[in-house]
Amino acid sequence: MNILVCFGTRPEAIKMAPICLELTKQKIPFKLCVTAQHREMLDQVLTFFGLKPDYDLNIMKPNQSLNMLSSRILTEMDKIFEKEHFSIVLVHGDTTTSSTVALSAFHRNIRVAHVEAGLRTYNKQSPFPEELNRQITGRISDYHFAPTLKAKENLIKEKVSESDIIITGNTVIDTLFIVLKKIKEGYTNNHIEELKSKIDFNKKNILVTGHRRENFGLGFENLCNAILELSKDEDTEIIYPVHLNPNVQKIVYAKLSGVNNIHLISPLDYPSFVWLMSKSNLIISDSGGIQEEAPSLNIPVLVTRNTTERDEGIYAKCSFLVGTDSNKIVKKANEVLENDYSFNVINPYGNGNAAERIIKFIDSIR
Ligand code: UD1
Ligand code: UDP
Numbered sequence: 001m002n003i004l005v006c007f008g009t010r011p012e013a014i015k016m017a018p019i020c021l022e023l024t025k026q027k028i029p030f031k032l033c034v035t036a037q038h039r040e041m042l043d044q045v046l047t048f049f050g051l052k053p054d055y056d057l058n059i060m061k062p063n064q065s066l067n068m069l070s071s072r073i074l075t076e077m078d079k080i081f082e083k084e085h086f087s088i089v090l091v092h093g094d095t096t097t098s099s100t101v102a103l104s105a106f107h108r109n110i111r112v113a114h115v116e117a118g119l120r121t122y123n124k125q126s127p128f129p130e131e132l133n134r135q136i137t138g139r140i141s142d143y144h145f146a147p148t149l150k151a152k153e154n155l156i157k158e159k160v161s162e163s164d165i166i167i168t169g170n171t172v173i174d175t176l177f178i179v180l181k182k183i184k185e186g187y188t189n190n191h192i193e194e195l196k197s198k199i200d201f202n203k204k205n206i207l208v209t210g211h212r213r214e215n216f217g218l219g220f221e222n223l224c225n226a227i228l229e230l231s232k233d234e235d236t237e238i239i240y241p242v243h244l245n246p247n248v249q250k251i252v253y254a255k256l257s258g259v260n261n262i263h264l265i266s267p268l269d270y271p272s273f274v275w276l277m278s279k280s281n282l283i284i285s286d287s288g289g290i291q292e293e294a295p296s297l298n299i300p301v302l303v304t305r306n307t308t309e310r311d312e313g314i315y316a317k318c319s320f321l322v323g324t325d326s327n328k329i330v331k332k333a334n335e336v337l338e339n340d341y342s343f344n345v346i347n348p349y350g351n352g353n354a355a356e357r358i359i360k361f362i363d364s365i366r
Contacts, residue, residue: 001366003030004086008037008059008073008097011172011289013045014270015116016092018174018355020051026359028366033080035059035073035097041244044269055080063246066129070100077104086110088362091141093288094119094127094134102140112137115358116170117144118151119309126307127288128214134309143365145358147292147349148312168357169350176293177352179274191272195239199263203237204337206230207280209287210252210304211243219324220248223284223304224255226329231262236337238262239276282336284329291319292349300336300343302329312348 003023007016013034023030033055036042046053057076059069073096081104089105091098092115102112114137124132138144144160146152147170155165179187199205210223231238242252242264256262268276274293277283283294283301291310294301301319313319320336322328335341 002086004089005030006033006101007092008035009095010038010041012092013042014175015171017049018171022355022359037097041267069096073100074104081108094130099133099136102137106140111142112140113143114141115145118146118155120154121307121309123307126214166361169354170292171354172289172292173350174352174355179271192275199237201279203235205280206238207283208240209285211248212286216247220251222324222326226326229330230333231259241265241268295347298342300341302332316345316348
């Protein structure tokens with residue numbers, strides 16, 4: 001069986017890295033293709049995990065439209081499938097890379113296995129365009145690696161055959177554990193050392209990220225206003241690695257530059273980001289991956305979205321859905337910080353052996 005693993009953005013790379021490592025460990029041959037829908041943010045992950053793509057489509061262009069991105073991925077994937085035979089393609093999650101690579105494989109009669117399958121909001125505007133990307137990828141896929149029981153139940157309701165669904169946990173927890181082990185063993189780098197010298201970790205530390213398209217404009221304005229309000233407490237340090245999407249950069253730098261205790265920095269490489277998460281008292285984010293990682297670190301997350309396809313963490317009270325209303329964000333942040341809110345739950349998203357389960361299944365159908 002000729003296996004192709006394909007991804008394109010930072011979170012996909014973080015979540016597919018343990019699959020590549022496990023395939024290598026089990027000596028199962030595979031090829032790696034990156035669309036490079038992201039460039040710098042993808043390369044940070046490839047470098048850290050020593051992943052060397054066999055194909056690099058180098059698709060990223062500043063601020064290109066979703067249609068342009070999709071059409072270029074379809075065209076370039078077709079050239080690869082013309083050149084080399086694959087019997088199965090592994091894709092991840094809900095990006096434009098996931099859905100278009102799955103479609104291009106389907107057009108060539110190649111089986112598709114979907115990692116992180118079955119998450120749903122059933123609201124096609126939120127997250128946009130990810131909800132539909134994930135549904136499309138699910139419809140195309142032959143095998144579905146569902147991280148949780150809830151995800152499996154969603155797929156069953158959509159009449160996916162139960163025998164094609166495998167509950168695995170989320171591979172991001174595998175990656176997180178690999179990195180936490182390294183940090184525990186003394187791993188450091190320039191970014192971590194710089195953060196140590198720049199930030200007072202005895203203060204209340206709030207880590208912020210954001211990139212959702214549905215929050216562009218007013219949502220980001222409100223988020224920035226909330227951050228400005230929170231920064232008025234001088235016993236607070238706010239660290240914000242700003243996503244490279246120009247729609248994010250423009251508004252965040254315009255509204256938040258020049259405030260002493262707001263640190264706007266470039267996106268961090270994964271180990272530095274994990275280190276920073278572990279030092280934080282609170283995370284404010286619209287990220288999917290961070291909602292999954294934070295419960296393992298016992299850090300509460302305010303989710304700046306109106307919907308989430310990851311409500312296991314909400315039910316376990318590890319994360320709180322606050323939307324992008326400034327007052328609501330400030331109120332909840334203060335409540336969490338003042339009460340030193342913490343929880344001790346088993347992470348509902350996984351326990352670190354998802355990749356092993358996925359590769360065991362792949363091996364069984366070879
Ligand atoms: C993409 C995914 C989103 C995922 C997110 C993770 C889609 C439609 N969106 O959103 O699902 O949650 O990644 O971060 O698939 N850019 C750079 N360098 C980089 C990365 C991005 O300069 O390394 C800039 C470019 O101008 C690029 C723009 O950001 O055109 C947007 O990138 P894109 O992949 O389209 O969307 P994201 O907002 O990153
Ligand atoms: N992350 C990172 N550096 C950063 C910000 C986030 O390595 O500066 C990691 C984070 O730990 C998580 C993933 O990137 O694993 C989340 O990516 P993002 O929020 O861009 O995408 P999403 O998870 O929402 O698809």
